[in-house]
Amino acid sequence: MNAHAATLLLIGLSTALTVLSPGAKLAAQGQDLHVITKKLEKRFAYQSGYEVNIEGEKADVSIMTWDRDEILFEVQFVARHPDKAVAEADVEKMKYVADRVRNKIYVRNYLSIAEGEAPPASNMQAKYQVKVPKDCPVYLKNYFGAAQVANLEKRFRYQGEFSPLGLENVSGEIDMDSRFGDIQGRQLDGQIQISTRRSDLVLEEIQGRYNIQAEYGEIRILSASSGLLDLNIQAEKSNVYLFDRKLLENAYALTAAHGRIIFPSDLRMEFLKNTEALKQVSFQPQQEYYPNITISVSFGDIYLEKDKNSGHKGF
Amino acid sequence: MKQEINKPTLDRAVAQLPGYSPPDSLWGNVEQTLARQKEEQPLRQALAALPKYEPGAENWDAIAERLGQSPQGIAFRTALSGLPVYTPPESAWEDIEQRLGPTGKRRRLWPKILQAAAATAALLAALWAVWPATGESGLKVAYEYGASALDPSLMGSSPPAAEAEGVQAVVVAFREDPVAQRHPEYQRTLQEWKELSAAHEEIKSIMARYGQDPALIRQIGEIERERAGLIQKMVREI
Numbered sequence A: 001m002n003a004h005a006a007t008l009l010l011i012g013l014s015t016a017l018t019v020l021s022p023g024a025k026l027a028a029q030g031q032d033l034h035v036i037t038k039k040l041e042k043r044f045a046y047q048s049g050y051e052v053n054i055e056g057e058k059a060d061v062s063i064m065t066w067d068r069d070e071i072l073f074e075v076q077f078v079a080r081h082p083d084k085a086v087a088e089a090d091v092e093k094m095k096y097v098a099d100r101v102r103n104k105i106y107v108r109n110y111l112s113i114a115e116g117e118a119p120p121a122s123n124m125q126a127k128y129q130v131k132v133p134k135d136c137p138v139y140l141k142n143y144f145g146a147a148q149v150a151n152l153e154k155r156f157r158y159q160g161e162f163s164p165l166g167l168e169n170v171s172g173e174i175d176m177d178s179r180f181g182d183i184q185g186r187q188l189d190g191q192i193q194i195s196t197r198r199s200d201l202v203l204e205e206i207q208g209r210y211n212i213q214a215e216y217g218e219i220r221i222l223s224a225s226s227g228l229l230d231l232n233i234q235a236e237k238s239n240v241y242l243f244d245r246k247l248l249e250n251a252y253a254l255t256a257a258h259g260r261i262i263f264p265s266d267l268r269m270e271f272l273k274n275t276e277a278l279k280q281v282s283f284q285p286q287q288e289y290y291p292n293i294t295i296s297v298s299f300g301d302i303y304l305e306k307d308k309n310s311g312h313k314g315f
Numbered sequence B: 001m002k003q004e005i006n007k008p009t010l011d012r013a014v015a016q017l018p019g020y021s022p023p024d025s026l027w028g029n030v031e032q033t034l035a036r037q038k039e040e041q042p043l044r045q046a047l048a049a050l051p052k053y054e055p056g057a058e059n060w061d062a063i064a065e066r067l068g069q070s071p072q073g074i075a076f077r078t079a080l081s082g083l084p085v086y087t088p089p090e091s092a093w094e095d096i097e098q099r100l101g102p103t104g105k106r107r108r109l110w111p112k113i114l115q116a117a118a119a120t121a122a123l124l125a126a127l128w129a130v131w132p133a134t135g136e137s138g139l140k141v142a143y144e145y146g147a148s149a150l151d152p153s154l155m156g157s158s159p160p161a162a163e164a165e166g167v168q169a170v171v172v173a174f175r176e177d178p179v180a181q182r183h184p185e186y187q188r189t190l191q192e193w194k195e196l197s198a199a200h201e202e203i204k205s206i207m208a209r210y211g212q213d214p215a216l217i218r219q220i221g222e223i224e225r226e227r228a229g230l231i232q233k234m235v236r237e238i
Helices: A004-020 A085-089 B008-017 B024-049 B057-069 B071-083 B090-102 B105-109 B110-130 B166-178 B186-210 B214-237
Strands: A033-045 A053-055 A059-064 A068-080 A096-101 A104-111 A123-132 A140-143 A145-151 A154-160 A167-170 A171-179 A183-186 A189-197 A201-204 A208-213 A219-221 A224-236 A242-245 A251-257 A270-274 A280-283 A293-298 A302-306 B139-147
Touching: A004 A201, A033 A096, A053 A059, A059 A140, A059 A293, A068 A085, A068 A096, A068 A104, A104 A123, A123 B186, A140 A145, A140 B214, A145 A154, A145 B110, A154 A167, A167 A171, A201 A208, A224 A251, A242 A293, A251 A302, A293 B057, B090 B110, B166 B186, B166 B214
Parallel strands: A053 A104, A053 A140, A059 A123, A059 A145, A140 A154, A145 A167, A154 A171, A167 A183, A171 A189, A183 A201, A189 A208, A201 A219, A208 A224, A219 A242, A224 A293, A242 A302, A251 A293
Antiparallel strands: A033 A068, A033 B139, A068 A123, A096 A104, A251 A280, A270 A280
16 A cells, blocks of 8 residues: 555545544433424225335334224324424424325325425424234335334235334235345245345245345344245345254255355255355255255355354354 | 268268377478488498408407406416316216206206206215215324423434545545556445445435434444445555
8 A cells, every 4th residue: 555545544534434423413412302293093994905005204114904994094293393383383394195096095204395495493203003904915115214014914015215124924925125224024924025235134934935135235034934935045245144943954056156155064065166256055955845945145155054043153 | 882881980080180290390300310311421431341350369369468467367367276176076977967867858958957967066076075985084183292302413404514525535546546446346346335425315315304313323324334444445445
């Protein structure tokens, strides 16, 4: 490294650290804030064939199921500001649409700021509590929010940006696309398609068929259930971790370009390629029926382990 | 020769009728009118001989424009554009057709039926527009007031500091450095920098609109850590 580069390094690091510490100016101050919450509620009668479409912005969304042929939206808009009048005015700038058009029920929130008008001075947030019948398909779009989804049985589609997502006991046709938003799923079953970029993915007790594409994010499969049929992972700049007590009962086709493949010694893998740039192994179990696990990673490692608690260092 | 019946009686009655002479002034008036008509004759003929003239379309446009710019015209236009537009559901027309009955009757009663149909359609359309769909509740709204002791420095829309010049200097130096350009990850590094910088701007933009909160600060912190990693990598490869 020459002297010019060294100077740039010092400048770069010092200025980067300045930029990197937005929290430095956030020293706690004990002033009370007025919290104005505008609560809205709307119900729709549910018929088979209906689909709920939610488009949230800066919204925490909770989607749960119930045993009624009815769809319920409880929405809250929250404005926080030291000045009560400011908070009261700002909460009205959050707008809400809830309409049924044919068989689709659209719900959306957005901030309405007229041209030339200043943005709200308050800290603003939306919250959704949604209850739907189990067989009601849901399509959720979320931008700078968060979401929790549980117990859906038919179809769940998701498109998220900067929004973490949690799923519990969701089955059927699941299609998710996330950018800058981690996904955690437990007890997912069905046809599952996941595409992530700069998002970590953690799945537990997986069943069904999975097709996962990931870029710049870790994938951790914490456990597989007996209902697992296929697991196909394509990843780039990502490490993939698979933990399964019945690791020897699966078939494997693993490829790592510019990465490593690490597995227990009793898993008798056949090495197809083993060079610095490319490693490829495969394994066929003894039994007649078995899940097929295909993992291809470039610029990342693949780790297979039976127990997530006795995993590799750094897991 | 047979004499006409009652002729002498009629002759006597006629003879007894009162006499009437018009006033002398009447004849004077008649003569004056005749004389005026004679004087006006050339004027009438000239008027009848004048060519016919239709004003040009541009004249009407100019008039319409002047009307449109007048306060009354503007008020009228504003009110007109503010009128709601309703499209009646198909069931309204079916209902109207059923009520109209056979064609002959419809023809005879057309004006009244048209009025009734328009009124019915307008009423149905208005009801359709404002009434919730079957099984759909109206929107319930309520307000709740509270207080919290959250950090007020999270309030407001002040975004994080602008990009430091030193950071940009490193990126420019890396982009133009011939040694760095030979590195296999040169393009990828620049693409990653572009993606992370775009994400950084997105977070700043949402902070400007919704205010800062811990989740956003955490997100921008993660992005900045990754960007710092890239800056270090660029410096190493220059």
